[in-house]
Amino acid sequence: MTLELTWLGHSAFLLSDGTCTVAVDPFLTGNPTAPCVAADIKCSHIALTHGHEDHVGDTIEIAKANGAPVIAAFEITNWVQSQGHDLVEPGNPGGRIDLGGDCWVAFTQALHSSSYGGQYMGMPCGLMLHVGGKTVYHCGDTGLFGDMALLGEIYKPDVAIIPIGDRFTMGPELASRAADLIGAPIAVPCHYDTWPPIEVDVSRFTPQFAAVQVMDPGVAWSVTT
Ligand code: NI
Ligand code: MN
Numbered sequence: 001m002t003l004e005l006t007w008l009g010h011s012a013f014l015l016s017d018g019t020c021t022v023a024v025d026p027f028l029t030g031n032p033t034a035p036c037v038a039a040d041i042k043c044s045h046i047a048l049t050h051g052h053e054d055h056v057g058d059t060i061e062i063a064k065a066n067g068a069p070v071i072a073a074f075e076i077t078n079w080v081q082s083q084g085h086d087l088v089e090p091g092n093p094g095g096r097i098d099l100g101g102d103c104w105v106a107f108t109q110a111l112h113s114s115s116y117g118g119q120y121m122g123m124p125c126g127l128m129l130h131v132g133g134k135t136v137y138h139c140g141d142t143g144l145f146g147d148m149a150l151l152g153e154i155y156k157p158d159v160a161i162i163p164i165g166d167r168f169t170m171g172p173e174l175a176s177r178a179a180d181l182i183g184a185p186i187a188v189p190c191h192y193d194t195w196p197p198i199e200v201d202v203s204r205f206t207p208q209f210a211a212v213q214v215m216d217p218g219v220a221w222s223v224t225t
Contacts, residue, residue, distance in 0.1 A: 002017065003015060004223075006220045006221070020099055021042065032194060045068050046069070051115055052114065060080065069088060070089070071105050072088070074122055079119065094106075102133070104129075105128070110126045137182060138161045142169060158223060159188060159223060162187055164200060176206050179212075180210065185211060188214075
């Protein structure tokens with residue numbers, strides 16, 4: 001079993017083992033770095049870190065087109081149902097949801113906010129995703145917190161996906177500290193350079209212990225570590 005990881009720009013990623021394909025934060029319409037459009041996405045599940053528009057993105061369209069359950073905080077899945085899509089898997093930090101075939105998603109905390117169109121969307125989350133025999137920690141939008149070390153110890157992620165764009169999340173220096181706290185061998189930067197307010201020099205993302213994998217949107221990477 002292998003994990004194929006694809007960056008769709010901003011915080012959007014596809015994780016696939018060929019059977020289970022999870023679209024995380026599928027924001028494509030209005031995402032200037034998106035390599036494809038919503039209609040191109042084929043997935044078995046959608047997982048959301050929080051309710052902000054640059055993360056919910058095209059969730060409703062993709063969920064309906066694929067008949068895919070939406071995994072997200074309880075308040076978000078209530079909203080998804082109000083949009084005419086009943087297939088949901090609500091959760092909250094600390095909880096884990098089995099997706100079948102040795103795949104699962106667990107919710108972690110994130111230091112952020114969560115709303116959609118001004119409506120409260122519950123706790124912002126990070127996601128621990130186990131697909132293709134690998135564990136990926138998608139931190140969501142978050143500031144630095146010390147329990148990242150605990151999450152690393154418990155879940156032993158192979159890859160950490162970390163926001164580095166500053167202003168709304170960590171910048172590269174704090175994100176580097178986050179990568180070292182988490183302790184995954186590979187750190188993938190995201191949530192940067194999408195728009196001018198979050199433009200940063202990715203070469204400032206320099207964890208001491210993790211190798212940095214800068215991904216190109218739309219280029220699949222087989223995670224073998
Ligand atoms: Ni956000
Ligand atoms: Mn965001």
